[in-house]
Amino acid sequence: MNDETGTVRPDQIKVYNDVEQHRFVIEVDGQVAGFAVYHIRGGRHLFVHTEIDPSFGNQGLGSKLIKTALDEVAADDGTVVPLCPFVRAWIKRHPEYDSLVDHELLATIEGA
Numbered sequence: 001m002n003d004e005t006g007t008v009r010p011d012q013i014k015v016y017n018d019v020e021q022h023r024f025v026i027e028v029d030g031q032v033a034g035f036a037v038y039h040i041r042g043g044r045h046l047f048v049h050t051e052i053d054p055s056f057g058n059q060g061l062g063s064k065l066i067k068t069a070l071d072e073v074a075a076d077d078g079t080v081v082p083l084c085p086f087v088r089a090w091i092k093r094h095p096e097y098d099s100l101v102d103h104e105l106l107a108t109i110e111g112a
Contacts, residue, residue, distance in 0.1 A: 008059050015068040024069040026052075026061050033061050036069055036087065044079045044102055045069075050086040066090045070097050081106050 014027045023035045034052035038045045047069075052062045066087055073080055079102045082088040091097045 008056070008061070013061070013064060015065055017069070017072060024065060024072075026065040026068075028056060028061070034065055036065055036084070038069075042105075044081050044105065045073050046081040047084045047087040050084050062086060063090060067094075070100060074100055081109065083109065 008028050012029045014030075016025055016027075017023075018025050018035075022039055023037045025035045026033050032053070033056040034050070036047055036050040038047045040046070050062060050066065052065070067090075070080065070091075074097075078100070080087075080091075080100045081102050082091055083106075091101060
C-alpha cells in the first residue's frame with residue numbers, strides 16, 4: 001500500500017463525491033481512508049464532520065480530502081458553511097478559500 005518510506009503515493013489516492021451518502025470520500029488503494037460529511041441547504045454545502053482512519057493519519061490525507069471537496073464546490077460556484085472544526089481550521093490556514101464561506105450564515109448558526 002505505501003512506498004518504502006511508509007508514505008502513501010499520490011497515484012494510490014482517489015477522492016470523490018459520494019452524493020448519495022452526502023460525503024466526499026478519500027480512498028487509498030481502494031480502501032476508504034476517510035470522509036467529509038456535508039448537507040446541502042439553501043444551495044450551501046454545510047460541512048459537519050471529517051474523519052480520517054487513524055491508520056492513515058499524519059499523511060496529509062485530510063488536507064487532500066478537504067482541498068478536493070472545496071475545489072469541487074468552487075467549480076460549481078457554490079458556498080460552504082464550515083461547521084466541522086477540521087474544515088474551518090483548514091480554510092483558516094488556506095485563506096484563498098475564505099471567499100467560499102458564507103460568513104453571515106455561519107455567524108447566525110453559531111449565535112454570534
